Amino acid sequence: MQRALVIEDDAVTANEIVAELDLHGLSAEWVANGEDGLNRASSAEYDIITLDRMLPGMDGIDVVAALRDRGVDTPVLMISALSDVDERVRGLRAGGDDYLTKPFAPDEMSARVEVLLRRRQPQARSVLRVADLELDLVTHAANRAGQELPLQPTEYRLLEFLMRHAGQVLTRTMIFEHVWGFHFDPGTNVIDVHIGRLRRKIDQPGQSSLIRTIRGSGYVIAPAD
Incomplete structure (x- = not known):
């Protein structure tokens, strides 16, 4: 669930904002002054912040400026009677990323929040990383600790599948059907052969093993413990 921080000194307005955000599937938290809002926004991960312009003590302008100085890039919808x-x-x-004046319609506020959240959607990753292993999804190049790893097409598809599900135990059936594209034959050792080849390329002497066999279950790629 996406999280919102509501920084607003007026309890009635704050409750309206929180209720509207909750209706749209956001988990909203409320703080009533700028200093507490700055501290909360700086120490926790939020997807969106609504920020009153006129706050006691530290006003909204100072809060958003301080957030940006601290490197916090969470989208901020400023709300003000000015x-x-x-x-x-x-x-x-x-x-601030947007500015809404009071009095406002709750559905307009939520619409502006939705727009800011869409802008924040992460771009599709072009490089997968597990520890010091990298796989470029555009060029199909792989390297570990900066050393290039020559991969055959099937090895690339296998490594990509493992890395897209890093930390998750993948059964032989899941691997076989995704990488080879047809139903798994329990009598084949093709997966074990290709996993062995990948290990020899990825795990050089002195390096920790990233691909692990989970006996009776399958394989997982994850950083060494």
């Missing part, structure tokens, strides 16, 4: 252009510009230049 509606003139200069105030909106100040909020955006300080680090």
